[in-house]
Amino acid sequence: MNTEKLIDCERSHLLKITKFRLPHQFIVVGVVVAAISIIMMFVRASVMDGDTEWLKLLLQKTLLIGMLLMSVSKDKIEDEMTVSLRAQSYTVAFIVGVVYALVMPYVEFGVSNVVHSGGEVYKDLGDFQVLLFMLMIQLMFYHTLKRYR
Amino acid sequence: MENTIKVERAILNITQNDLAEKIGVSRQTINSIEANRYVPSTVLALKLSEVFGKPVNSFFKLSDSDYE
Numbered sequence: 001m002n003t004e005k006l007i008d009c010e011r012s013h014l015l016k017i018t019k020f021r022l023p024h025q026f027i028v029v030g031v032v033v034a035a036i037s038i039i040m041m042f043v044r045a046s047v048m049d050g051d052t053e054w055l056k057l058l059l060q061k062t063l064l065i066g067m068l069l070m071s072v073s074k075d076k077i078e079d080e081m082t083v084s085l086r087a088q089s090y091t092v093a094f095i096v097g098v099v100y101a102l103v104m105p106y107v108e109f110g111v112s113n114v115v116h117s118g119g120e121v122y123k124d125l126g127d128f129q130v131l132l133f134m135l136m137i138q139l140m141f142y143h144t145l146k147r148y149r
Numbered sequence: 150m151e152n153t154i155k156v157e158r159a160i161l162n163i164t165q166n167d168l169a170e171k172i173g174v175s176r177q178t179i180n181s182i183e184a185n186r187y188v189p190s191t192v193l194a195l196k197l198s199e200v201f202g203k204p205v206n207s208f209f210k211l212s213d214s215d216y217e
Contacts, residue, residue, distance in 0.1 A: 077174070149178070
């Protein structure tokens with residue numbers, strides 16, 4: 001295989017990855033998984049006793065999986081405009097997510113110290129918080145852009 | 150970019166929905182193109198050209214803002 005064929009092969013693989021979308025039905029699966037995770041989070045926090053930290057971590061993961069399924073599912077009518085709007089929403093979510101991860105720890109630290117003197121110590125955001133925020137921004141932005149198209 | 154797709158559609162007496170079905174996009178996409186909110190790809194423009202039976206530049210025109 002010569003160099004050009006290798007480059008073409010690489011390019012087509014990259015295109016396949018960038019064009020990857022799940023069928024439209026997966027949006028329903030995503031909504032159900034995310035909804036069940038949120039409900040279970042409330043149940044865990046209010047009803048369950050004992051050491052349920054493992055359940056909290058599990059539910060965080062399933063919530064992210066549900067939202068990811070919603071994010072990568074195709075629309076009922078997927079065309080070039082929805083692809084373009086989705087790309088815009090991912091761009092915005094990425095930029096806002098990075099800014100959020102940089103700024104939010106200082107905001108939390110500042111607010112907690114203003115509200116009660118000697119409040120919380122400075123701590124970085126967790127991966128769940130950042131990923132959840134990015135997925136929320138992406139989904140909200142995508143659906144808002146679609147509504148106003 | 151400006152276009153006269155609405156006029157072309159009226160000539161053929163077809164709705165946005167009909168046109169959308171013919172070229173495989175959503176009605177909202179046709180609406181956005183007609184309102185100059187979205188510039189379609191060359192592929193979509195050529196599909197429109199096929200439906201209208203006219204060259205692309207007869208219903209798509211560059212506007213002054215495209216030269217800025």
